[in-house]
Amino acid sequence: MTFTSQQLDGIVENMWTTVLDLPIQSLGVIPPVVNNEDGQLTGCVHITGAWRGAMLLECPTALVRRAASIFFEMTAEEVTDAELGDAIGELINIAGGNVKALISGPTQLSLPTVVEGVHYRVVVGSSRETFRLAYDCEGARMTLRVVEVDSVGRRSAS
């Protein structure tokens, strides 16, 4: 295993407290649950090279709005859709960059992509989900997912 759930927890908790100064609590590994029917934004980055896969941060829109209001020093009501996308994109970019540093060998980090809504599926070559970790911030639940391209998929892609 290239990195552990404890390392991922450390990255997310450090990011959340340093950038946003908001409390966050790890809820551990959770089964796949769709629980953000009131609106969800997902930030996604891809890592290629010595390790290939993607990282996704799924957040209720209300929590992203809270984060964006801190980033931009404005009220939650003033935050625009573009600023919501910017906020979730930057958060997963920070997490992805920190995970990239844990990988031995040269890797590349993509620019972030933002997905709006709950009902989507991520296909990254021949891949499998290796982590699905949940966190609580002020009663809102967010999820960090890591999808890794398997070795067979890596060979066939090369």
Place this chain on the structure above:
Amino acid sequence: MKILVVDDSKAMRMIVMRTLRQIGLGQATFLEAGNGVLALEAIKAEHPDLVLADWNMPEMNGIDLLRNVKAQNLGVRLGFVTSETSEEIKSLAFGEGAAFLVSKPFTPDSLKAAIGDI
């Protein structure tokens, strides 16, 4: 003093500028650019004293911005504020002449320590 903050994320530009004010640079004039191409234009037009640039950006990334600054002898101090924290990236950045590299997420203290005296 003019400080140019380069990042494709407006949110991160806001955070960097806010933190710079917190560490005593509130009197500076802040300029912003969303990628390396725009940053290069701003450096030539505005002659900032310091540039803080992201690494991964569209159009022109941070390392290519630094290479252009050096190749064109623009004479500005340029460092990185980036989530790219691997030794490979640090080695490349300093090898090309970066003044500093600050890892995201950063604190006011870590940013101040990296930038040093201006």
